[in-house]
Amino acid sequence: MTQNKKKVVIIDYQLGNLYSVRQACDTVGMNVLVSSNKEDILAADALILPGVGAFIEAMSNLSKLDLIDAIKSKVSSGAPLFGICLGLQLLFTKSEEFGSGNGLDLISGIIKRFPEKFDDRKIKVPHITWNQVYKLKNSWEETPLRDVINHEFMYFIHSYYVQPNNDKCILTNTNYDGIEFCSSITQNNIFATQFHPEKSADKGISIYKNWALINKLL
């Protein structure tokens, strides 16, 4: 049966751990390949851009591996892309992490660091914990979040967050100790989360499942 299934490539930019992303994909029955190879990416039906590591290092590795144009051309040709954590941030225009750097610029906006203080309170950074994701204007009905209930807990681990130039792409926000930030987005064939669905127990796995179902990857 595997031969008939669409091929999903998990982009390996040779930084962190892709094990759990792979496990989540296997669990929901996707046909996945973990690859750093440009040809594999160009031949894929859908892409997952995972998220462990540092922004600058990630962009520099993507560049060294000559994957930047391949990812961009796949996305503009309409292939679904699922970004996770750093994989969400890489889609944006610019980041402040360890000095500034440019991203893939598929979504217009910037990446900001959490402040050290907010309302005279010390803010612990990274934001590492389970936190709630909640709706703004956009419905989740047609998105991978369709089985997630409003204010569900998801697992976060990050120091930076995205600030899209256009609110329209925002699917969820999250509030960390008073600071409200965008925790997932969708724009055309792109879906991306700041949290780690593959680390968010059953509800997180439902996001993988629904992303695969909506994009007819199973």
Place this chain on the structure above:
Amino acid sequence: MKTTRIIPRLDIKGPNLVKGIHLEGLRVLGKPADFAKYYYENGADELMFMDVVASLYERNSLHNIISETAKQKFIPITVGGGIRTISDIKEVLRVGADKVCLNTAVIKDSELIRTASRKFGSSTIVVAIEAIKEENGKYLAYTDNGREYTGIDVFEWAQKVDELGAGEIVITSVDNEGTGQGFDLDLISKISSLVSIPVIAHGGAGTKQHVVDLIKENTADAVMLSSLFHYQFIKENESKVSSKEGNVEFLKQKRNFHTFKPCSISDLKNTLVENKIECRI
């Protein structure tokens, strides 16, 4: 919203889950996989595996435990014990860990914190600090389960760990660890006030109230617990001991320390919520 994480800690020796007092005198409690499954289903926010012997020849057995856990348990897994180099970190991440916990290696070469956090992202690098209170009231950092003296001041070290780019600190009071007498609140609140990164409190919890007190009166961002949950698990389950290695008498007798009032994770979380402490239920 600020949610307090509850992290069961599984000390591993070879194929077994063990537990000591003051990080020593290890007793075999059962199979790590049985405990991991129970904690996952019971609402653990993360799992921490600590290879307490960290001998090279037993490394594969730890890696198997991590891989098997990461295949089925979709929550974050941190692994510590015997991780010395960048390639050690890579290897542990490759077999399924999400974060690594470093102590001895970064005491010897603190620059490893910087290198590793640049390479893998700050949030992957957790530094464990084992603190022992000296007679003069000073807290000094130790390594190797509180055995090796370093002479390093705990508070200065915590600040340096933060500056070098670690993502989190696990602060263990070796004096209180395994005793069930409660956390060292002074130690933990001082560390937490000095650093800008999340602090995980470890060592001393014997009752749910100890955890409530810690969060209410302190600023710890997460709690790492073992005895409190392990003894509850043993009460509820017959876990087969997989080898004759180590001290299993404790387990056979199902004896409990009078200082402990074991509880399950969900039980603890309900109590926290009743006390207006946010956590994931």
